[in-house]
Amino acid sequence: TTAAQQVVLSIRQAYYSARAAQANVEAAQRAVDASRENVRVTGARVRVGSSPQFDLLQAQVQLAQSEQVLTQARTGLVQGQQTLAATLVVPLSTTFTLETPTSLPQVPSDVDALIQKALETRPEVVAALASERAAQAAIDLAASGLRPNITITGGPQIQTSDPTNRDVVNFAGTITLTLAILDGGLTDAKVAEARARLAQSKVSEEQTRQQVELDVRNAYLALGNAADVLRSALTAQAAAAEALRIANVRFQAGVGTQLEVVTAVQNSATADSNVVQAAFQYFLAAAQLDRAVGVQVEIF
Numbered sequence: 001t002t003a004a005q006q007v008v009l010s011i012r013q014a015y016y017s018a019r020a021a022q023a024n025v026e027a028a029q030r031a032v033d034a035s036r037e038n039v040r041v042t043g044a045r046v047r048v049g050s051s052p053q054f055d056l057l058q059a060q061v062q063l064a065q066s067e068q069v070l071t072q073a074r075t076g077l078v079q080g081q082q083t084l085a086a087t088l089v090v091p092l093s094t095t096f097t098l099e100t101p102t103s104l105p106q107v108p109s110d111v112d113a114l115i116q117k118a119l120e121t122r123p124e125v126v127a128a129l130a131s132e133r134a135a136q137a138a139i140d141l142a143a144s145g146l147r148p149n150i151t152i153t154g155g156p157q158i159q160t161s162d163p164t165n166r167d168v169v170n171f172a173g174t175i176t177l178t179l180a181i182l183d184g185g186l187t188d189a190k191v192a193e194a195r196a197r198l199a200q201s202k203v204s205e206e207q208t209r210q211q212v213e214l215d216v217r218n219a220y221l222a223l224g225n226a227a228d229v230l231r232s233a234l235t236a237q238a239a240a241a242e243a244l245r246i247a248n249v250r251f252q253a254g255v256g257t258q259l260e261v262v263t264a265v266q267n268s269a270t271a272d273s274n275v276v277q278a279a280f281q282y283f284l285a286a287a288q289l290d291r292a293v294g295v296q297v298e299i300f
Contacts, residue, residue: 002123005291012287014080014087019098020280021073021080027272028070034244034265035063041252055258062262066269107227111220114293118216121294125212128205135198215292223289226282233271233278240264240271 042059045051085094108114119125247264250256 005123005294009287009291011084011087012290013284014084015098016280016283016287018077018080018084018096019100019283020276021077022098023100023276023279024073024273025070025077027269027276028066028073030272031066031265031269032063032070034268035059035066037248038261038265039063041248042258050254051258058258058262062265066265069269107224108220111217114220114289115213115216117295118212118293119209122212123294124208125205128201128208132198132201132205135194135201138194138197212292216289219285219289219292223282223285226278226285230275230278230282233275237268237271237275240268244268 039056039059042051042056046053046056081094081096082092084096085092088094244261244264244267247256247260251258251261
């Protein structure tokens, strides 16, 4: 039913949100680890006179900021877990182990097949077709007012003046034909009203079909866009991680600056956050496509 599909969508939204919160914690932890390593390396360079004290202060500020982000991410994870528990109607203290997918998404190639599937499975379409069939049946029922009505009755009869005689049994039957010649236009009015309702049902059914098709097409486009954004975010994440590695190597070798490392750490953290958000939007779009089609769509 539509209500059941909405419940499933709500659960999936809560699950993906909790998983995104978990990924935010992991990304924030990576930023803290990178900042701590930067503090360690910078401190060593300050002690041997290779870097000024200001560089160490910069590294320590960045570490403190990264730790604040991690604290906020952990709070968000707790909230996400609680929201998921509430959606599933289980104790709010329940802790979930959330799996992280490793494969890149593949958007279904045949949107027309998805539309056809939706027209076959969406409860709204099924209900609209049932309403149209009922309206057609109502026309036949209304038109029956001027049709001949045949009544057949029959049964055994005992005709005797002797109540002790039980052998005299006759069978009699009656066939009655009733034909309405005039009914003051009542039947015609009922038929006209039923035909109008049928026409309205057909319009409603067509509107429902168009809305279902629009839902599928919009969800399909959103999924394709989200998949492209996720791929781009993953590419940027890999580039940012490599830039951070190079910045650390250059700084440790004395040919790079502290600013390069700080910037690289910030860029890497931003790239991680973008991947988390893009992944959340992708899986949410996948859930909405499932809702639009009426069944789960294979996307991996």
